[in-house]
Amino acid sequence: MDKGTPKRSRKTMEKERRNNMKNLYSQLNSLIPNQDPSRPLPDQLDEATNYIKQLQGNVENLRQTRDGMMGVGGSQGSSSTRPGYSSNSSVQIEVNENGSALEVTLVTGLECQFVFTEAVRILHEENAEVVNASYSVAENTVFHTIHAQIGEAATSDAGARITRRLKNFEI
Incomplete structure (x- = not known):
């Protein structure tokens, strides 16, 4: 009977792993706007990947805007300065x-x-x-x-x- 225990344990572990992955996919799916849970999993993962890349781009654009407003990352009068602002005025x-x-x-x-x-x-x-x-x-x-x-x-x-x-x- 010892032979059946490791096999059953392996099956149980695999089932728990699949359930855990299913829960993680569900959590990821809930974080993506307008996500359709009925779509195939690879499509959902592609959508999540694209959304994360879009958010990364947004963060970079906001960082550049902030740096431009603060005059960071460029010389005075460069294109990084926000329009309408003089980089040398207080x-x-x-x-x-x-x-x-x-x-x-x-x-x-x-x-x-x-x-x-x-x-x-x-x-x-x-x-x-x-x-x-x-x-x-x-x-x-x-x-x-x-x-x-x-x-x-x-x-x-x-x-x-x-x-x-x-x-x-x-x-």
Whole structure:
């Protein structure tokens, strides 16, 4: 009877291995958006591989964007610098207007925090309501993003006037 025990144990181990692999495939499948579990396993693995490669590309693009905003990885004035930003200024401002919505991006050094307060003040003076404001700090650089809505009481050129006033802070 000893001969049957190792064989049965091997069968049991193989069954457990297959079940474990099935669970792992199921977990992987659940992480991939729009994945069809009825598709053959090789197709599911190809889809997962492509999705992971896409995510890696996204991470690399975001890393390059971040480095470009911080002026890392290139000389001043190189193509790695984000458009609209001067790589040698201590305050950089970009205003994007989409109808009555404004997105103001401020890039400052730690010593220029007053620019954020002044930007919010200017927006309020021009009848723009700040909807959302956020910031992040990387080394000695602060990135502010302000989302605002131009009020109905504002004049038709309020966006251009806000942009001009904010650009006065660029150094």
